[in-house]
Amino acid sequence: MSVTITIQDLVKKYGDTTVIPELSLEIKQGEFFTLLGPSGCGKTTLLRMIAGFNSIEGGTIHFNERVINQVEPGKRNIGMVFQSYAIFPHLTVKGNIAFGLENRKLSKAEINAKVDDILKVVQIEPYKDRMPKNLSGGQQQRVALARAIVIRPDVLLMDEPLSNLDAKLRVDMRNAIKDIQREVGITTVYVTHDQEEAMAVSDRIAVMKSGVIQHLGTPQEIYQRPANVFVATFIGRTNILAGSITKAAGGSYALQLGSGYAEELSNIEVPRADAAANTLNVQISVRPEEFILTEDQTGMKATIVHSVFLGQNTHYFVDLASGQRVEITQESKASQILEPGQVIYLKVKKEKINVYDAAGDLNYTRGARL
Amino acid sequence: MRDTRKRFDVWTNISLLIFVFYILFLALPLFTMLFKSVYNGTTGDFSLAYFTKFFSKPYYLNALFNSVKVTVSVTLLAAIIATPLAYIMATVKIKGSSAIRVLILISSMSAPFIGAYSWILLLGRSGVITKFVSSTFGIQMPDIYGFTGILVVLTLQMVPLIFMYVSGALKNMDQSLMEAAESMGYKGLSKMRKVLLPLITPTLLAGGLLVFMRALADFGTPMLIGEGYKTVPVLIFNEFISEVGGDDGFAAAISVIVVLFATTIFLLQKFVANRKSFTMSALHPIEAKKKKGFGNIAAHAVIYLYTLIALLPQLYVIYTSFLKSNGRVFVKGFSLRSYQDAFSNIGGVILNTFFLAIVSLIVIILLAILIAYVTVRRKNALTNTLDIFTMFPYIVPGSILGIALLITFNNKPLALSGTAVIMIISFVIRRLPYTIRSSAAILHQINDGIEEAAISLGASQMKTFFKITLPMMLAGVVSGAILSWITIITELSTSIILYTGKTKTVTVAIYTEVVRGNYGVAAALSTILTVITVVSLLVFLKLSGQKEVSM
Incomplete structure (x- = not known):
């Protein structure tokens, strides 16, 4: 029993x-x-x-x-x-x-x-x-x-x-x-x-x-x-970036990720205690597979430092304009692997990333809290 | 993470019971001895008179000085001889090395005084070698009596102990440590000094302490071969036993001095050893390699020669046991007369020895299993104290424990003197540590989870102990028990104080026959003892699957 x-x-x-x-x-x-x-x-x-x-x-x-x-x-x-x-x-x-x-x-x-x-x-x-x-x-x-x-x-x-x-x-x-x-x-x-x-x-x-x-x-x-x-950070691999969110129309928030890159997020829910402020500093967790390489040079500018080819995926370690090093994962392509020193532009998959309060204790993303 | 909550279970009661045993038969006697040393029986006053007497007379101080000189010399010499022997055995392939290890072990297992008496037969004033050398070469051999004799006998007796310790350490030393030293340019002696010696220093300290305590406590050797050269155990024995002018209080005072001295050395060693201790385990142990040429011959010669010298006393005793004797002198021809005399006159001592040793051993096994269990698995203030109690026999010399027991249990309500019980108690207290140690060692290797697994499956604490823990401990218990057994049957220094006609043991009989000059009977009894010891030892090696014994 x-x-x-x-x-x-x-x-x-x-x-x-x-x-x-x-x-x-x-x-x-x-x-x-x-x-x-x-x-x-x-x-x-x-x-x-x-x-x-x-x-x-x-x-x-x-x-x-x-x-x-x-x-x-x-x-x-x-x-x-x-x-x-x-x-x-x-x-x-x-x-x-x-x-x-x-x-x-x-x-x-x-x-x-x-x-x-x-x-x-x-x-x-x-x-x-x-x-x-x-x-x-x-x-x-x-x-x-x-x-x-x-x-x-x-x-x-x-x-x-x-x-x-x-x-x-x-x-x-x-x-x-x-x-x-x-x-x-x-x-x-x-x-x-x-x-x-x-x-x-x-x-x-x-x-x-x-x-x-x-x-x-x-x-x-x-x-x-x-x-x-x-x-x-304990479950799987992730990159923690610093940024801020600002109230926008229709209950959505504008996420600033630095160097002029912003995304509009509709799944943010700020609890009442923090809701008074217009702009909040936040920590953003972006897993390596949640980055997108843009073709049109929009998003965050980054420089390839080195790469690790693992078959199905290729891991890149890149330096952002802020100097922070992040890890990104891309499905391996038939074309050549990006070379160190090459400049790329990154965006994030906005429905997947998680946004936390400044202390990192509370997840603002909807669906995170029961 | 282990839970430290107190559990008042059956083990608490067992710990308490054993604790009472130690209070009664170890703490109380030692306390009584301390009391007697400062108490004047006739005036009823407390004073330090006995101590003043000891430190003001050169006669007594001299004995103390002699003891220290003998002990320090024996310890150093044993280490100096044993270390190269162990190193050679570890690095050079010696023909018959397993047999040699066993033989070296055997040479250390007899009672030291048998070695002393045999060396007198060989090198004494009318010894065979002395006579042979003087009649053939006309050279007068140096005197074996006194300091030299004690040094020779005890050193030969103690070398195997350090040899085994160092051999064990070398076995745990990784070959790559030596190779790393060589790769950095250290060769030969500088390699030994810079790498090998520091690595075996903790081992030498541990072995050295054991040798020191044994040499300090040894009574039979200086008694037989020392002649005028008095050491403290001889002094204590004389003060205590001598029919005229024997003084319990003074003997107690000297005992207290010796115990304090030994404790100081013990603590000092612990202090130094703790600072130098580390653990090694070898992935690739040092291998004995085949050497060529002179090195090979020299290595074999040194090992064989040492083994021969170490075994010579026992071999000669065995040889003389088959000689015809006429009272004190051996005459030409062989006979079994000595054995007949040994059995007919004093055959009872063999039965006594077996009876006392077997009863002691049963008690030892029971206590050791329980003590090992509570000190390893149920750590608390009580069991920690118990752990310290079990160390005392290392520090308190046998003759002193004998005296302490005798003066404590001489009167009612616990008048035990002269009984087999007091002999058994002394054997148990002194020889228990061997079995405790090997039992505890194996218990340390048994994962806690094993017992928890049994308990989680619904077994009671007692069932877990008897069905799971005890069967797993058994190998360690048995090998320790054999060591306890061997050291009981070769014990002299406590028995000589406690025995009466009814409880005389083989070693006491050998000693008294040697003193009386009945060398034939003494030799026969020694041979019997050696045979029992060797057989026990071989059983031990077979059972434990080891080539070494840790004492």
């Missing part, structure tokens, strides 16, 4: 240092939910609080209606996959997977049947009687996953499970994890610092920094309408 996890005003302190100040969050039944953030952001701490390995200094965690603050980890009915896998090295694959079942008053036959089932799901049947040291990293990963889900947990918790695998295997395994999770339908909380991995597996992502959730949304929302400059 999979559950809804409700976290209310949760506080974590180590001595006098507060690591997580009053965090609230709801993880839906059967959802694949990812905690994403740089190291030290509190994501693993939060996961271990849900698991019961870290104490809770304030607030509550509910599994459905039940408060689990004081419940021992072993009684929360969780399955956990550790970064180090934590495979018992003295037990066979079967012994590892059966370990949790043996605590659950099942007959030998039932245990065997369940173990065989799960071995099929994670596709490691042939290795049933092997010792862990004779398994590859990916196979160990599958054992760890099988061991966690065979007990039919209410919640599956995964702490950077793929960080010890090589790049290729990481991609294979994250697809496997996603498939298996969908198949068994367990509410899953996944911790990672790899944003690409998070995008690939998650239904929803919470981007964390310093114990605070910066943005909570679907992978698409988080990439296209990041809540603040931190999220915009």
Whole structure:
């Protein structure tokens, strides 16, 4: 039985240092939910609080209606996959997977049947009687996953499970994890610092920094309408430009991007507190693929510094008139790559870019706020 | 991030219980000793009279000076001999090098006083070599008794310890470090001085401390071969045991001085070692290469010669055990008479030794597993104190611990003196660290997540410990336990203080037979002890899959 996890005003302190100040969050039944953030952001701490390995200094965690603050980890009915896998090295694959079942008053036959089932799901049947040291990293990963889900947990918790695998295997395994999770339908909380991995597996992502959730949304929302400059720079690559917006007719705003380049934006919504001023300084997040090379010498003037050819796309590093260096991506063309020193003119895809307040904390773009 | 919240669980109770054990059998005896050293039993006053007495008489000060001289000389000499040996073994392919490593190890495993008595048989006034040299060449051999003898015996005994430490360090040293030095123009001696030596300095400091403490505490060697050359352990023993004019209070005062001195050295070493410590791990360890010509011959000669000298005492003792003897002198021809005497007269000591050692070992294994677990996995003020307690046996010499136990448990309500219990307690306290250390070492390598995984799967703390943690620790526990075992059966300095007729051990019997001059019986018993030690050691090497022992 999979559950809804409700976290209310949760506080974590180590001595006098507060690591997580009053965090609230709801993880839906059967959802694949990812905690994403740089190291030290509190994501693993939060996961271990849900698991019961870290104490809770304030607030509550509910599994459905039940408060689990004081419940021992072993009684929360969780399955956990550790970064180090934590495979018992003295037990066979079967012994590892059966370990949790043996605590659950099942007959030998039932245990065997369940173990065989799960071995099929994670596709490691042939290795049933092997010792862990004779398994590859990916196979160990599958054992760890099988061991966690065979007990039919209410919640599956995964702490950077793929960080010890090589790049290729990481991609294979994250697809496997996603498939298996969908198949068994367990509410899953996944911790990672790899944003690409998070995008690939998650239904929803919470981007964390310093114990605070910066943005909570679907992978698409988080990439296209990041809540603040931190999220915009942490998820994918982006360029942050300085500019200003001025009120224009019909509720639209004129965006000044420097050196005389302006665009009219109709999707800007300035909250009441800032709305009094006619002109506002803003930060603009423009992803490399959101630049357009103009043919008619309109837009911002820029000089090519160097280029990186990556097959489908070519990345250019260019210096703007302001001296700022930005990265732009263009689909590779049959013609020659632009040479260093060459002068180009740039515009932005105005429906895609994001406009933030001067501090970078608030996204003015419509659709960014719920 | 590990959680530091306090958990009052079953482990807290276990920590408390072990803590009480240490308070009772280590802290209390040491405190009693301190008390006796400043308390005058007849007048009931507290005074520093015993200390004044010690520092005002040249006789006592001289013993202290002798001890320091012996200890410092042995430590330096052992390091000077052991380091080149380890370097040669690491860099030059020596024929039979695995066997040589085991032999060098064996040479360090016997009780030092057996070496002393064997060297007397070889180089003493009527020793075989002395006689041979004087009758063949007419040359008078230098005197082996006194400082020289102690130095020779202890150095040979201690070289293997430093040898093993340095060998271990060289194994962790990357070949490329040496090559980098060479690429920057350092060759030969300048390479050693600038790169190799600084890299093994932390190791030398660690090994040096161990040797220092052992040499300082050794009682049997100066007693047998020192003759007039008195060191502090001999002094303490005489003051405490001597039938006329023995003075517990004075013996306690000297003990306090020694313990303070040893503690100072210990802390000093920790201070220096901490500043110089770093960790190495080798991607490409230094490989032993085949050398050619003179270098090859010289390297083999040095290694073989050292091994022979190191083993000579034990080999000679084994040889004499098969000789016919007539009271104190060996006569021509071979016989098993010494063994018959050994078994018929004092066969009980072998049973005693086995009984005491096995009971001690069981207690050691139980305590070591629990102590290792609580000090590694349940860090708090209590377990940190426990950790410090377990270090004490490194600092407190065996004879001093023996005296401390005896003066503490001489009277009711805990009248344990003369019982097997007090012997077992002393063995446990002194030999526990070996097993704790190897158990803790393996526990450090076990990821925390493993236990959390078991708990998250619904296992209780006890089930997690017995089903997951303990099986994973077992290899470390067993290898440590074998070391504890070997050092128990070769123990002399505490047993000699605590034994009675009923609890006499093999080492005590060998010692008393040597003192009485029954060399045949002593040799037979020594041989039996050597056989047990070697077999245990081979089992250890087989089980641990290592070629070295870390002491």
